Amino acid sequence: MAEATERLLAPGAYFDRVNALGRSALLPALGITTFLLLWQLAASSIETSLGDFPGPRDVWVQTSNLVDEHWSERARAEAFYERQEQRNAERLARDADAPVRWRAYTGKPTFFDQVATSLATVAFGFCLAALVAVPLGILCGLSDPIYRAVNPVIQVFKPVSPLAWLPLVTMVVSATYVAENPLFEKSFLNSAFTVALCCIWPTVINTTVGVAGVDRTLVDVSRVIGLRPLTHIRKVILPAAIPMIFTGLRLSLATGWMVLIAAEMLAQNPGLGKFIWDEFQNGSSDSLGRIMVAVVTIGIVGFLLDQLMLVLQRRFSWDKQAILR
């Protein structure tokens, strides 16, 4: 008995520990290193009219360039505002009623500005879609008649590429959004609505399936108790459907992020897509490297967005033990 336990504990446990370490850190590191090596090898053997295909080294160099550009642009903006303040102060000192103008700095947006724009756009569009999709999904899941009525519409619009909507969205926004002091740029709204249009469907569909699949007996319990509709949704339906709702939201966010880049390229709306397009048009020897930086950034941001959704899901889910992938 004791011997057996000992045997179980000693070398096996050691290998298990090594195994665990390998699974959590070693293997991913190995995978990434191999990938970088292969990438470098492949890159140096692909020639384009703008020089070699960018390898990891070029990406690294261009990243630091973009960071430098960002800081110098910031410094320039600061200097501009300082000068403006000084000028206006002097004018006011001479004559208290002198007309002074405050202008915003209009420099070229840097790479990081474009990332921030894209993030804000996808966040806005995604939240808009979620606010519509989750309640609609709950309604469809709860009521068969509503589902039957809404389902054909969903099925028809789901496969439509949101880029096909883009011209329509653009026209509608420019026709209807005529505010004196616009809170949002039109281009921002165009991108955001386009993102929203593609974010809706996965969430609606998954929420519907999740809500309709709530354990029958739990629904019966709720009926016997006589819970009112809102309490029923809050206490029974939502907790049970959270995993499916989040599956939908994650799919939505992932497609939304992909679509946004394309929409920005197509419509020349500010954001990462525009950065890529501008670099492509620019056609300098650095361009491909800089585009590659954008490509990697898009990937990393997409990954981080998904991780953020997982954190939120863990926060909202009652089952903290559930393994989320």
Next chain:
Amino acid sequence: MDRYLELSKIGKIFDTDSGTYEALADVSLKINRGEFVSLIGHSGCGKSTVLNIIAGLERATSGGAILEGEEITDPGPERAVVFQSHALMPWLTVFENVELAVNQVFRTRKSRTEKHDWILHNLELVQMAGAANKLPHEISGGMQQRVGIARCLAMQPKVVLMDEPFGALDALTRARLQDTLMNIQAELRNTVVMITHDVDEAVLLSDRIVMMSNGPAAGIARVLDVHLPRPRNRLALAEDADFNHCRHQVLDFLYSGRHLREELVVIRSGSSNTDANSGSGHIAA
């Protein structure tokens, strides 16, 4: 006797993919206030369907159930159900599960502290007050079923409906819960309709045992009155002649073929040319 709960010629036809299926035909039964009635019968004969119709979770195709002179059309807390699988919300603690029901049923009739005390009181009835803050998956199956019973009692129902409440439990746990239920019943005198597969359980707990024939078109084949004095003690009853007599009658019904539909029996007796009126019991023997 006051007819408290009345099942009147209940028929139930299910629409299935392969046509219709007549599950129940002409189920009639009168249940008195404070009576404990067991439904027993072979699997699939339609016991749950009867119970669901009383609960209002399903509508009868013909006939109906009447409680205190009113036809039952919808589910409601005055006919609380204890489900076979405990059916607790996994995301709510034991306390919150009972609270969900209590808050709804006594919305304004009890103050906040009264509700709190009432929830604890009901958990104490089933000896679960100690686990009030545990989640359902942190307690055993028997404990989960206790909480299900507490939730049901906390609604102060006119009728308690139980669908194989102890079916998923081991024999020891089942015996303990049966005792708990008997104690509670001695105190509260609820009207109970319970489905069971366990003959001993039926005899031990019931005032009447309703035996159902097999489907399709299942109905009530026999009703057995159990006149054993209360409180009942399972150890003392094991030697009791009346108890064993009741037990034997139910077993006889279930395992001797009498649960088969009357027509079936008549057809068989006709074809074998024996005296059709001599009682169907001989046919199966």
